[in-house]
Amino acid sequence: MPDGFGNGATKCIEGTGVRVTTLYHQDAAYGSVSTILDPSCK
Numbered sequence: 257m258p259d260g261f262g263n264g265a266t267k268c269i270e271g272t273g274v275r276v277t278t279l280y281h282q283d284a285a286y287g288s289v290s291t292i293l294d295p296s297c298k
Contacts, residue, residue, distance in 0.1 A: 262280065262281050262282050263279075263280055264278065264279045264280070265277070265278050266278075268294065268296075268297030269297065270297075271298070272297070273294060273295065273298070274291055274292070274294065274297060275291070275294040275297050276289065276290070276291050277289070277291075277292075
């Protein structure tokens with residue numbers, strides 16, 4: 257997903273109840289990933 261722009265994305269992993277969120281800071285060599293249990297992800 258790093259594409260030269262600061263961005264973020266969130267997605268449910270289908271059938272698991274887990275939401276994954278990623279954040280990137282432009283073309284920097286770092287970002288972050290988070291996973292949480294989310295009852296709305298089915």
